[in-house]
């Protein structure tokens with residue numbers, strides 16, 4: 001790929017894409033046909049085959065391609081990733097383009113209206129497992145490179161992971177092992193989505209997460225409730241008091257010391273949240289502030305485990321000790337260490353009857369917030385706006401993408417852009433996953449525009 005010439009605008013890129021779009025869909029269809037599930041109970045040969053298929057598509061573009069693996073923490077080998085590169089022209093930045101070629105398992109086949117591994121086009125949507133998450137992300141990168149071809153004025157490293165849906169167990173080691181190959185000025189993660197079909201968005205915040213296990217004891221052994229009930233407090237009584245102190249009467253988190261942030265520029269309709277979540281008509285939503293802020297920039301706490309006797313085998317006994325596990329979502333700006341400390345302090349301060357508290361395992365992943373003053377973020381917003389012909393918004397995600405934290409740790413100087421092709425109806429991870437084709441096209445054009453803008457400074 002040689003010197004860049006004059007830049008193409010959005011209309012020219014859309015026109016050029018239209019002439020090759022059927023081929024792009026054929027290639028995506030071939031990728032969807034490979035059931036590349038990177039879970040231990042599935043055949044790893046499919047993941048190797050999908051790595052080979054992606055490598056071959058990258059080779060067709062003239063990229064220098066390798067299939068690489070790294071060891072997981074337990075020493076076993078991780079799933080294969082495809083790394084391909086185009087060196088940067090002198091003085092130009094290098095852009096890392098990330099997507100993943102593994103997919104979620106299909107789940108129950110009865111739930112699908114089409115075969116999950118046969119990409120099927122119906123109207124403006126392409127159905128199939130991985131049609132959106134994230135084989136479309138791979139095709140966004142490859143097709144943007146193809147559209148620019150010899151106009152590409154930046155260095156590119158294509159990095160297509162093979163175990164994202166399995167929790168990226170070798171990812172951190174992979175980044176460290178191949179740090180020199182992967183080093184980049186800008187990282188484009190094509191594994192998120194847009195605000196709505198037809199409305200582009202850059203994902204600029206992710207909540208973090210931590211888990212806290214603890215045990216509450218009031219007795220050194222369980223005793224008969226007829227002998228001691230009414231005098232001796234059981235561990236369950238203390239536990240219910242402590243758990244109920246975690247939220248106020250609105251259901252907002254009542255633990256002081258946890259961080260939260262300002263409102264978002266866009267908001268959800270309450271009906272959307274109700275429909276998508278399946279919350280019962282009679283059940284009120286909890287928290288205060290905009291719905292988007294409750295999901296993206298405020299903390300949440302959920303009791304996800306409680307060790308008590310099952311109702312069917314329960315006896316008339318005062319429980320001596322009980323264990324619980326909390327899952328805490330952290331607002332951008334907080335840290336897992338701060339959150340664990342705040343929750344532990346809250347539990348101690350709200351423990352009734354002089355019960356004993358033992359904190360068990362804790363684990364955490366950091367939240368993330370894009371640096372909105374980074375010119376690369378502004379450039380990405382312009383590229384999205386031009387490609388869609390519709391103002392791009394910023395959005396958050398209530399969940400976390402743990403590999404983003406790893407990328408930030410290993411490449412702290414890089415600008416990270418979280419983009420994607422999914423829309424609210426894409427049903428990634430569920431039956432009838434699909435890709436909205438007009439947004440897929442716009443995402444390809446947006447990435448080509450972004451690469452051009454980065455090349456021209």
Ligand SMILES: [Zn+2]
Nearest residue numbers: 133134164191
């Ligand atoms: Zn994904």
